[in-house]
Amino acid sequence: MAYSKNSPFNDLPNLPPIDFIESPEILRHLAKAARHLGELNGLCASLPDPQLLINTIVLQESKDSSAIENIVTTQDELYKAASEEGTASHAAKEVLSYREALYVGLEKMTTQKNLLMTNTMIEIVQTIKQNKSGIRTSPGTALKNAINGEIIYTPPCCEDILREKLTALEQFINDADNSLLDPLVKMAFIHYQFEAIHPFADGNGRTGRIVNALYLVQQQLLLQPVLYLSSYIVKYKTEYYQLLRAVTEKNNWHDWVMYILTAIIETAQLTTQKIRSMLSLKDEYEKQMKQTLGASFSYELLQLMFTLPYLKIELLENKNIAHRQTASVWLKKLKEADILRPQKIGRTTYYINYRLMELLSTD
CATH class of the missing domain: 1.10.10.10 (Winged helix-like DNA-binding domain superfamily/Winged helix DNA-binding domain)
Incomplete structure (x- = not known):
């Protein structure tokens, strides 16, 4: 059945994409991204007290990832809230919950033989939202233009289909033999796929960005989830959503992968500079x-x-x-x-x- 933005995208194909080719441009960006990630990882490995600075960098990532969803708090408000209990604004509490969710995901992976599973994603979103939400069970979910209310995308429906899609995504994430693609290209695919499945009523974007960080740790590209990736997405938010749509509507994987690789390059450099x-x-x-x-x-x-x-x-x-x-x-x-x-x-x-x-x- 042909794709329609007004109908649930139950025919969302599983990964990897059939027609994707790693162009020379992508390969050049891959080499550069790997180099800068390696530099950041080496710096983190050399820290005498890594949790000290990592905790601060993760809080910055939490702040910007939440800002993408229009949950905005100031640096002052955030760090004041981090210093004491019970006085935080709603926005600051959500940012602090994001940081907690990232650490929950890391802990869950260590108890699951380094696997990144659907139940991990559910625990992450529950920690972000501070509730017992799970996989969407009811129909009617559609992503709309905030200004005119026009439907932009209708994700798959309902729980049985969503769990089926998530199981296939699990296999792509955790089975190294599933695809011979570079892990950074796979990360771009994984992020698109999770956003397209849109398994939760709320918190999908933040959960998807935590999955990015966990995947880099799982693949041993980073010892700690310190990549400040959301800072790039905040700066180029319109392009981010346009390119997600272009994959869905035009199968344009090339530009999406280039966007993610560029984000990795720029934020690895930024994070390294900040830590130094x-x-x-x-x-x-x-x-x-x-x-x-x-x-x-x-x-x-x-x-x-x-x-x-x-x-x-x-x-x-x-x-x-x-x-x-x-x-x-x-x-x-x-x-x-x-x-x-x-x-x-x-x-x-x-x-x-x-x-x-x-x-x-x-x-």
């Missing part, structure tokens, strides 16, 4: 803090400044880094040395690692 800048700033702060705090210098405090840039006395207490009086003295000394800058919000004074916040905000 964070390391440099951390080294600079360590020297300054040893001068400022003398014998009471705390490496745990330095680490916390790069994990949660919005500090307050209670946070240092809760993390068992210092008692209240010591924490107050440290933060005031770091303020006087212009390492941290104070900002009063309500009754609470936050001490902000402002140079890290500036670094995170630049592209």
